[in-house]
Amino acid sequence: MAERVLMKGNEAIAEAAIRAGCRHYFGYPITPQTEIAAYMAKKMPKIGGVFLQAESEVASINMVYGAAAAGMRVMTSSSSPGISLKAEGLSYIAGSDVPALVVNVQRGGPGLGGIQPSQSDYFQATKGGGHGDYRMIVLAPASVQEMASLTIKGFNLADKYLMTAMILADGTIGQMMEPISFEDAEIETYEKPWALTGTNCERKHNVVNSLYLKPDELEAKNFERYERYKIVEQNEAMWEEYMMEDAELCVVAFGIASRVAKNAVAAARAEGIKVGLIRPITLWPFPKDALAFAAEKVKGFVSVELSMGQMIEDIRLATQCNKPVGLCNRCGGMIPSPDEVLESIRKAQKGEF
Amino acid sequence: MAVVFEKPKALTDAVFHYCPGCPHGIIHRLVAEVIDELGIEGKAIGVAPVGCAVMAYDYFACDMIEAAHGRAPAVATGIKRCRPENVVFTYQGDGDLASIGMAETVHSAARNENITVIFVNNAIYGMTGGQMAPTSLPGQVTQTSPYGRDVNHCGWPIKVCEMLSTLEGPEYITRVAVNNVKNVKNAKKAIKKAFQNQIEGKGFSLVEVVSACPTNWGMTPQQALEWVESDMLPYYPIGVYKDRTAAKEGTV
Numbered sequence: 001m002a003e004r005v006l007m008k009g010n011e012a013i014a015e016a017a018i019r020a021g022c023r024h025y026f027g028y029p030i031t032p033q034t035e036i037a038a039y040m041a042k043k044m045p046k047i048g049g050v051f052l053q054a055e056s057e058v059a060s061i062n063m064v065y066g067a068a069a070a071g072m073r074v075m076t077s078s079s080s081p082g083i084s085l086k087a088e089g090l091s092y093i094a095g096s097d098v099p100a101l102v103v104n105v106q107r108g109g110p111g112l113g114g115i116q117p118s119q120s121d122y123f124q125a126t127k128g129g130g131h132g133d134y135r136m137i138v139l140a141p142a143s144v145q146e147m148a149s150l151t152i153k154g155f156n157l158a159d160k161y162l163m164t165a166m167i168l169a170d171g172t173i174g175q176m177m178e179p180i181s182f183e184d185a186e187i188e189t190y191e192k193p194w195a196l197t198g199t200n201c202e203r204k205h206n207v208v209n210s211l212y213l214k215p216d217e218l219e220a221k222n223f224e225r226y227e228r229y230k231i232v233e234q235n236e237a238m239w240e241e242y243m244m245e246d247a248e249l250c251v252v253a254f255g256i257a258s259r260v261a262k263n264a265v266a267a268a269r270a271e272g273i274k275v276g277l278i279r280p281i282t283l284w285p286f287p288k289d290a291l292a293f294a295a296e297k298v299k300g301f302v303s304v305e306l307s308m309g310q311m312i313e314d315i316r317l318a319t320q321c322n323k324p325v326g327l328c329n330r331c332g333g334m335i336p337s338p339d340e341v342l343e344s345i346r347k348a349q350k351g352e353f
Numbered sequence: 354m355a356v357v358f359e360k361p362k363a364l365t366d367a368v369f370h371y372c373p374g375c376p377h378g379i380i381h382r383l384v385a386e387v388i389d390e391l392g393i394e395g396k397a398i399g400v401a402p403v404g405c406a407v408m409a410y411d412y413f414a415c416d417m418i419e420a421a422h423g424r425a426p427a428v429a430t431g432i433k434r435c436r437p438e439n440v441v442f443t444y445q446g447d448g449d450l451a452s453i454g455m456a457e458t459v460h461s462a463a464r465n466e467n468i469t470v471i472f473v474n475n476a477i478y479g480m481t482g483g484q485m486a487p488t489s490l491p492g493q494v495t496q497t498s499p500y501g502r503d504v505n506h507c508g509w510p511i512k513v514c515e516m517l518s519t520l521e522g523p524e525y526i527t528r529v530a531v532n533n534v535k536n537v538k539n540a541k542k543a544i545k546k547a548f549q550n551q552i553e554g555k556g557f558s559l560v561e562v563v564s565a566c567p568t569n570w571g572m573t574p575q576q577a578l579e580w581v582e583s584d585m586l587p588y589y590p591i592g593v594y595k596d597r598t599a600a601k602e603g604t605v
Contacts, residue, residue: 024435050434054427055460062424062457066400066431069418074431092421196416196432198396198439205365207410209419 002181009147009173010077012180013103014039016148017075020155020187022101023049024074026063028056028082031115032171033105036077057082061089061102068098069208071195073155077103079171080121081112083129090164091130095210097194097225099158101151102136103167105174108333116333117171119255122310125168126284133222135229137165137236138283140254144178150281152185159190161232168283170306172256172335232285239287240279243269247276249348250294252315253304254280256335261304264341273349283311291318300324300353302344307331326353361385363394367411374567374574376531377405380473381412383537384444387545388415391552397440398432400425404446405479423454426461429468440551442469448478451487451511458513458559463522465556469547472513475564476585483569487511490588495569510588514561518594524556526595530563532581536591555598563589 007015014036017025025040037053044051054060060076067074078086083104093100106121108114125138137157139150147169154165199205212218242262244250253261258279268275278294280287294301300323303312309327316325328344330336347353360366363385371377388394397415401407403422410417420428425443433441450458450472461468477495478484484497488510492501502510514528525547529540540562547558563585565577572580593599 024431026431052430052434055456058424059427059430059457059460062421062427063431063434065420065424066418066428066433067435068431069428070398070432070435072435074435088421089424096419196398196418196439197436198398198416199394199414201395205414206416207418209410209417211407211419 002183004179004181006177006179007144008035008177009144009169009175010035010105011039012144012148013077013151013167014043016151016182016185017101017155018043018047018049019182019185020073020152022073022075022155023047024067024072025049025051025076026054026060026067026074027076028054028060028078030079030082032107032174033077033079033103035174036103057085058088061086064100065089065093065096065098068093068100069096069196071192071197073159075101075103077105079105079107080109080118083121083124087130090136091132091134092210093164094130094134094136095132096208097162098208099162100164101154101158101167102164103169106168106170108331114333115171117256117335118306118331118333119170119257120307120310120331121168122283122305122307125166126286126314134225135163135284137161137163137232138168139165140168140281140283141173142255142258142279144173144176145180147173148180148182149185152187156186156188157236159188161228163232168255170256236282237285237287237289238281239290240281241290242277242279244276244278244294247274247294248298249273249275249300249302249345250298251275251277251302251304251341251345252280252291252311253277254283254311257304257306260336260338261341263338264345267338267342268345273345275345286314286318288318291315295319295323298323300326300348302326302328302348302353304328304336304341306335324353361389363388363397363414364412365414369412370408371405372568374577376564377473379531379537380471380562380564381409383541383544384442384471385413386541387548390545391548393440393548393552396438397442398436400429400432400441400443402443402445402449404449406444406446406473407480409444423449423452424457425449425454426457426466426468426470430461430466433466433468437467440469440548442471442548444471445473446479447474447476447486447488451513459517459520462517462557462559463520465522465524467551467554467556469551470557470559471544472559472561473564474513474561474589475566477566477569479566479569490584512589514559514594517559522557523559523595524597525550525558527593528561528563528589528591530581530586530591532563532565532578563591
């Protein structure tokens with residue numbers, strides 16, 4: 001049996017990153033993700049790595065950009081207001097096609113918001129955040145085990161597709177402790193002939209750049225990038241289905257909300273309501289096919305979110321609005337109880353969405 | 354036939370896009386000559402700014418990266434911390450380094466980040482067409498200070514070398530100019546020292562090069578160089594503002 005260790009979600013991310021070969025971490029303190037930086041500060045100097053506390057989130061993401069361009073597995077972590085500051089760098093990283101891992105342990109917003117868990121950066125993570133046409137691979141862990149395994153997966157995907165992989169977690173999973181194992185981790189490595197290593201006077205200079213003043217060149221670059229994104233959409237969508245085989249109703253939830261939803265689905269089943277759960281693990285690419293397939297059999301959906309309803313738009317898009325989609329939400333750091341979710345399932349059962 | 358003068362190897366064959374009379378050409382050349390003389394082209398990695406030198410990545414033959422506006426020292430930090438054996442430099446203008454990127458400048462200096470910063474101060478935003486810069490002189494007419502820079506309204510120009518030299522962190526902070534042959538020669542010496550410091554692991558070295566912008570100053574190249582002498586240099590005096598090694602050795 002695999003060895004299991006008890007870890008906090010944030011620490012699991014840090015340990016997984018190190019195991020994935022990340023030796024460079026640049027960050028700036030913000031609640032509720034500071035354990036990641038603390039873990040890195042302790043570990044990195046002992047293993048020949050670099051932990052550097054930057055002067056700002058803006059500086060830290062640009063240090064990540066430099067390190068990524070230099071060909072390293074590199075990461076930063078922050079929480080919602082800090083991710084807004086990193087948005088500029090995320091756009092440059094995307095425009096330069098270099099790989100990076102960015103963790104957002106979400107807290108309530110907008111503005112300074114609060115420090116309690118939230119999922120209200122869904123739009124920011126899946127629709128952009130920074131300027132320009134670009135995507136990030138967005139991974140949404142729902143357990144401490146997934147904090148670790150999706151971090152490793154994120155590094156692999158980032159290198160494979162030359163994109164930013166974002167771990168979109170929340171304060172709850174960041175702070176809670178669960179037993180986890182690292183033994184199944186598969187570390188993939190990729191050649192990086194584009195990296196800044198110095199030419200050694202043996203090759204033409206490498207240029208890492210997002211500036212294309214000729215519009216046809218910029219357009220071609222964007223088209224090329226979106227061809228790559230298409231492959232990601234085709235191959236990398238991940239989701240979990242729970243009690244969907246005979247479901248007539250479908251609850252959709254990710255991250256911590258999915259754990260509450262799972263309890264509510266089980267309780268609803270006990271009442272005889274045929275309901276299931278689809279839990280997107282990748283938020284981009286969104287598991288559109290799974291939702292579209294479900295829409296053919298269920299009479300409606302309930303989106304359970306810690307926001308004012310953001311993923312709900314992607315559910316409507318994926319199902320082409322063929323079925324009604326209800327919203328069961330809390331926000332600002334509040335989390336719905338299983339009873340609240342159960343109540344929305346009961347309503348949906350009666351056709352009230 | 355003996356070759357008496359040629360293009361430095363550290364420059365590509367790309368044609369500069371700079372305006373006639375712009376000293377960026379001189380400063381690029383000085384950096385490239387230093388890279389040649391130190392034999393570091395193969396391990397140099399340059400960081401281009403946003404501003405007139407935005408396309409420096411096309412001009413330097415070493416590996417290059419284009420940073421966001423003001424972020425070059427952070428990008429350089431990321432590269433240098435990954436590849437300490439490489440020689441990492443930034444090339445930035447006054448808007449980039451002293452306005453939007455001031456935090457990155459100050460903190461990379463405070464950390465004594467082992468990088469070389471070439472800071473071109475021509476007291477104006479050139480690329481965007483001549484707006485007031487953090488280093489525009491009091492009374493200087495620009496597109497966004499059409500009645501002259503009013504210090505009561507928008508504050509005083511920032512003296513970067515003087516400010517950075519108050520920090521414990523940096524190794525070498527110096528100001529040079531390229532408005533005449535003597536100054537160009539001294540500028541090259543300073544640039545070379547700034548690269549040598551990095552190779553010797555001494556830390557953060559910044560060379561402020563007082564430059565000119567004939568196009569946006571509305572002057573001929575000749576007048577612009579004269580204005581550097583008459584107006585810029587009195588406000589931004591040439592000199593070594595910090596040299597830790599020299600101070601330690603008692604040579605300053």
